[in-house]
Amino acid sequence: MEKCGADILVKCLETEGVDVVFGYPGGAVLAIYDALYDADIRHILVRHEQGAAHAADGYARATGRPGVCIATSGPGATNLVTGLATAYMDSVPVVAFTGQVATSWIGKDSFQEADITGITMPITKHNYLVKSTEDLPRVIKEAFYIATTGRPGPVLVDLPKDVSIGKCEFEYPSSVDLPGYKPTYEGHPKQVKELAKAITASSRPVLYVGGGVIWSGASDVLRELAELCDIPVTTTLTALGAFPTAHRLSLGMLGMHGTGYANLSVNECDLLIAVGARFDDRVIGDPRTFAPNAKVAHIDIDPAEIGKNVRYDIPIVGDARTVLESLIPQLSPMKRPEWLAQIAQWKKEWPLKYPRYADGIAPQYVIEQISDLTGGEAIVTTEVGQNQMWTAQFYKFKNARSFISSAGLGTMGFGFPAAIGAQIGRPDSLVIDIAGDGSFQMNIQELGTAVQYKLPVKVVILNNGYLGMVRQWQAMFHDKRYSSTALDYNPDFVAVAEAYGAKGIRVETEDEVRPSLERAFAEPGPVVVDVKVSREANVFPMVPPNMPISRMIRGDES
Amino acid sequence: MKRTLSVLVNNRSGVLARVASLFSRRGYNIESIAVGVTDDPEVSRMTIQVIADEATFEQITKQLHKLIDVIKISDITSDERVDRELALIRISADSSNRSDILQVVGIFRAKIVDVAEKSIIVEVTGDEGKIDAFVQLARPYGIIEIVRTGKVSMVRGSK
Ligand SMILES: Cc1ncc(C[n+]2csc(CCOP(=O)(O)OP(=O)(O)O)c2C)c(N)n1
Ligand SMILES: [Mg+2]
Numbered sequence: 022m023e024k025c026g027a028d029i030l031v032k033c034l035e036t037e038g039v040d041v042v043f044g045y046p047g048g049a050v051l052a053i054y055d056a057l058y059d060a061d062i063r064h065i066l067v068r069h070e071q072g073a074a075h076a077a078d079g080y081a082r083a084t085g086r087p088g089v090c091i092a093t094s095g096p097g098a099t100n101l102v103t104g105l106a107t108a109y110m111d112s113v114p115v116v117a118f119t120g121q122v123a124t125s126w127i128g129k130d131s132f133q134e135a136d137i138t139g140i141t142m143p144i145t146k147h148n149y150l151v152k153s154t155e156d157l158p159r160v161i162k163e164a165f166y167i168a169t170t171g172r173p174g175p176v177l178v179d180l181p182k183d184v185s186i187g188k189c190e191f192e193y194p195s196s197v198d199l200p201g202y203k204p205t206y207e208g209h210p211k212q213v214k215e216l217a218k219a220i221t222a223s224s225r226p227v228l229y230v231g232g233g234v235i236w237s238g239a240s241d242v243l244r245e246l247a248e249l250c251d252i253p254v255t256t257t258l259t260a261l262g263a264f265p266t267a268h269r270l271s272l273g274m275l276g277m278h279g280t281g282y283a284n285l286s287v288n289e290c291d292l293l294i295a296v297g298a299r300f301d302d303r304v305i306g307d308p309r310t311f312a313p314n315a316k317v318a319h320i321d322i323d324p325a326e327i328g329k330n331v332r333y334d335i336p337i338v339g340d341a342r343t344v345l346e347s348l349i350p351q352l353s354p355m356k357r358p359e360w361l362a363q364i365a366q367w368k369k370e371w372p373l374k375y376p377r378y379a380d381g382i383a384p385q386y387v388i389e390q391i392s393d394l395t396g397g398e399a400i401v402t403t404e405v406g407q408n409q410m411w412t413a414q415f416y417k418f419k420n421a422r423s424f425i426s427s428a429g430l431g432t433m434g435f436g437f438p439a440a441i442g443a444q445i446g447r448p449d450s451l452v453i454d455i456a457g458d459g460s461f462q463m464n465i466q467e468l469g470t471a472v473q474y475k476l477p478v479k480v481v482i483l484n485n486g487y488l489g490m491v492r493q494w495q496a497m498f499h500d501k502r503y504s505s506t507a508l509d510y511n512p513d514f515v516a517v518a519e520a521y522g523a524k525g526i527r528v529e530t531e532d533e534v535r536p537s538l539e540r541a542f543a544e545p546g547p548v549v550v551d552v553k554v555s556r557e558a559n560v561f562p563m564v565p566p567n568m569p570i571s572r573m574i575r576g577d578e579s
Numbered sequence: 580m581k582r583t584l585s586v587l588v589n590n591r592s593g594v595l596a597r598v599a600s601l602f603s604r605r606g607y608n609i610e611s612i613a614v615g616v617t618d619d620p621e622v623s624r625m626t627i628q629v630i631a632d633e634a635t636f637e638q639i640t641k642q643l644h645k646l647i648d649v650i651k652i653s654d655i656t657s658d659e660r661v662d663r664e665l666a667l668i669r670i671s672a673d674s675s676n677r678s679d680i681l682q683v684v685g686i687f688r689a690k691i692v693d694v695a696e697k698s699i700i701v702e703v704t705g706d707e708g709k710i711d712a713f714v715q716l717a718r719p720y721g722i723i724e725i726v727r728t729g730k731v732s733m734v735r736g737s738k
Contacts, residue, residue: 138593139596142593142596142597142600143600143601143604146647147647150593167647199647200650201588201589201646201647201648201649201650201651202647323645324641324644325638325641325642325644325645328634328637328638329638
C-alpha cells in the first residue's frame with residue numbers, strides 16, 4: 022500500500038520495537054507529528070531539544086535498547102548536537118530524526134535550514150540525508166542496525182519535508198546490505214589462548230573494564246572470570262555497576278579521581294586485562310607511565326581502540342561477552358593470596374574518606390546516605406563535576422545499567438534529562454539525579470517534562486554555590502583565584518521546583534539529610550532536594566592531569 | 580614516512596567529506612587524494628597519500644575502516660605499482676624561447692595542449708619525481724600556474 026514518508030517512519034519505528042520517542046515539533050516535522058498523533062508510540066514532549074537527546078540517551082543506557090529523539094530543522098536540529106556528541110563519546114545507541122527543508126530548497130540558506138549531517142559528521146557513528154521517500158525504509162533499517170551493533174553509537178537521519186510528505190509503496194527490508202560494516206564479535210582463538218596463558222602465568226593481574234562490558238551484557242561473565250582466577254577488578258566511570266562495589270575483588274574506579282588502591286594496583290600489576298575500555302586520558306594520566314610493569318591485553322569490539330593511546334601485547338578484537346565466554350573454559354581456578362594481601366594493605370592506606378566540614382554538610386555524606394537508603398539498587402544519574410566524582414566514589418553500585426553519567430564529553434545538564442529517559446524506560450525503578458547547582462540549571466526546564474508525565478524522578482542538588490570542580494582546579498592550580506566560579510545568584514531551587522508543580526525540599530543540616538531523602542524517595546512525583554553542602558569541599562584522591570596515576574594527591578597533606 | 584592507501588568507498592554524496600573530516604579531526608595529514616568511480620558505478624576508489632609514522636598509520640587505517648561508507652582499504656606503500664599524476668603547467672613563452680621549451684617537453688614526453696601569444700600550457704604525466712623534475716627545468720622560463728591532480732596508483736602484475 023502507498024504511504025507517505027511520515028507514516029513510513031512511524032511504521033518502521035513500530036517494527037523496530039520503539040515504544041517511546043523524545044521530541045519537540047516544528048515546521049519541518051509537521052507531517053511526522055501528524056503521523057505520531059494517532060500512532061502506538063508514546064511521544065514525550067521535552068522543553069528543549071537537548072533534553073530530548075539526553076533523555077533518549079538515558080533511556081538507552083538504562084534499558085540497553087536504542088533511544089529515539091526527534092527535532093525540527095535548523096535550531097531544533099542544532100539543539101540536539103550536544104546530546105549526540107555526549108552519546109557518541111560514551112558509545113550509546115541513539116537514533117535521531119531531524120526535519121530538513123525540502124530537497125529543492127537545500128543549499129539556498131532557506132528558513133530554518135542547517136546542514137545537520139555536515140555538523141554531526143564527527144559526532145555520530147553515521148548519518149543520512151534522505152533524498153527520496155523510497156530510500157526511507159532502507160535508511161531507517163540501517164540506522165537502527167548501525168546504532169545498536171558493533172560498538173554502539175548515535176545515528177542521525179535528516180528528513181527533508183518533501184521526503185516525509187511524499188508517497189511510495191512501503192515494505193520494510195528484513196536485512197541490511199552494508200559491505201563496509203561488518204563488526205567482529207568472536208575473538209581470534211589464538212589471541213584468546215594467549216590471554217589464557219598470560220592469566221595463568223601472571224602473579225599480579227588486574228581487570229580494567231569499561232562501558233563495553235555493560236553494552237555487551239558481560240557483567241556476569243566478568244564476575245565469573247574474576248572469581249575463577251582471583252583477579253581484582255577496576256572499572257571506568259561508564260562501567261560503574263558492571264562489578265559490585267562491595268565485592269572482595271572490587272577496586273572501584275581508577276584514574277584521576279579513582280581510588281588509591283585501584284591506581285596503585287594498576288601501577289604494580291604484571292598483567293592488565295582491558296575489557297571494553299578505551300584508555301581515556303582521565304583514566305591513564307601520562308600514557309608513557311601507565312601500567313609500567315604490565316603486559317597489556319586489550320579486548321575491544323572497535324579495532325581502532327587497540328593501540329590508540331597505550332601500547333599492547335595481546336590484542337583481541339571482539340565482543341566483550343563473547344570473548345570472555347571463550348576465555349573462561351581455558352582457565353583453571355587460581356588463588357592469589359599475596360597479590361590480594363598487598364591490595365588489602367593499599368585499601369587500608371588509601372581508604373575513601375572525607376573530613377567534617379565546619380561550614381556545612383559533607384557532600385560525600387549525602388551520597389553515602391542515598392547509597393544506604395537505596396541499598397545500591399536505584400538508578401543513579403549525575404551531572405558533571407564534583408557531584409559526579411563523589412557519586413562514583415561513595416555510591417555502592419550493585420547492578421549494570423544503574424549508573425548513568427556523561428563520562429567522555431562531561432556534559433553539564435546531562436543528568437536530569439537522562440534521568441527522565443531512564444525513568445520512562447524503567448518505570449518501576451527509583452531514579453535519582455545527583456546534581457550540582459551549576460549543572461542542574463543547564464536543563465532545569467525539564468522539570469516541566471517530569472511534572473507533565475508524572476515521572477517520579479528525584480533530583481538531589483549538592484548545592485555548594487560554586488562551579489565546584491572548576492573552583493577546585495582554581496584552588497589547586499591558580500592560587501585560589503576564583504574567576505567566575507561562584508554561583509552567588511542561584512535561584513531558590515525549592516521555589517523553582519514548586520513553580521513547575523514539582524515538590525521541593527530544602528536541607529540545611531546533617532540530621533535533616535536522611536529523613537528528607539526518605540521523604541523524597543517515598544513521593545509519587547518528581548522532587549527536588551536542595552542540600553546546602555560545604556562550599557569548598559574538594560574531591561580526593563586526585564591525580565594532576567598528565568601525571569602518572571600513582572602520583573596521587575591525598576588531600577589530607579597540609 | 581610517505582604511504583599510499585588505495586581505498587574503495589561507496590560512490591555516494593558526502594563520502595569525500597567524511598574522509599576529509601576524519602583526517603582533519605584527528606590531525607592526520609593528507610599529502611594528496613584522488614577520487615574516481617571504478618568499473619562498478621556504485622563504488623569509487625580513493626588513492627590517498629599520507630605522511631605518518633607506524634602507529635599513526637595504523638590508526639589512520641583503523642579509523643578509516645570505521646566509516647560505514649569505506650568498503651576496503653589496501654596499503655600499497657610497499658607493493659610494486661604504477662604511480663601516475665598529471666600536471667598542467669602554464670609557462671611564459673614567446674618566439675625567443677619557445678623552441679628551448681619544446682626541447683624539454685620532448686625529453687619528458689610531455690604535451691603542449693595550448694599555445695597563446697605569451698604562454699603555453701604543457702601537460703605532463705608521470706610519477707611525482709618526473710613531474711617535480713619537469714617543474715624544476717621549466718622554472719627558469721617562468722612558471723605562471725601549476726595544477727596537479729594528485730597521485731593515482733595501481734598495483735602491478737595480474738590480480
Ligand atoms: C556544558 C559544560 N560547560 C562547562 C563545563 C566545565 N565544567 C566542568 S565541571 C563544572 C562545574 C560544575 O558545577 P556544578 O554543576 O555546580 O557541580 P559541582 O562541581 O559544584 O559539584 C564546569 C563548569 C562542562 N563540563 N560542561
Ligand atoms: Mg556546584
